[in-house]
Amino acid sequence: MMIGQQTAQMDDGILSLVREERRKALSPREWQFRLRGYGYAIRDEDGTQVLTRLPRGEAVGILPADMS
Numbered sequence: 001m002m003i004g005q006q007t008a009q010m011d012d013g014i015l016s017l018v019r020e021e022r023r024k025a026l027s028p029r030e031w032q033f034r035l036r037g038y039g040y041a042i043r044d045e046d047g048t049q050v051l052t053r054l055p056r057g058e059a060v061g062i063l064p065a066d067m068s
Contacts, residue, residue: 010051010060010062011060014040014051014061017038018035018051018063018067019067021034021035021038022067035051036054039054040052040053040060041053041054042063043057048062048063049067050062050063051063
């Protein structure tokens with residue numbers, strides 16, 4: 001699935017939440033678990049991390065490279 005231009009930029013509130021949860025998590029696995037609690041998941045597409053909404057997997061936006 002290709003990420004469209006409109007999903008490349010993520011809402012600042014969502015990005016802030018994702019960053020805060022990453023800061024709290026001890027590992028990438030815990031981070032992904034914490035995000036599931038908010039209804040989000042991370043999908044890897046050709047080395048790019050894409051934030052998606054659960055349960056359908058709709059793309060929200062591309063995560064910055066520093067969040068890997």
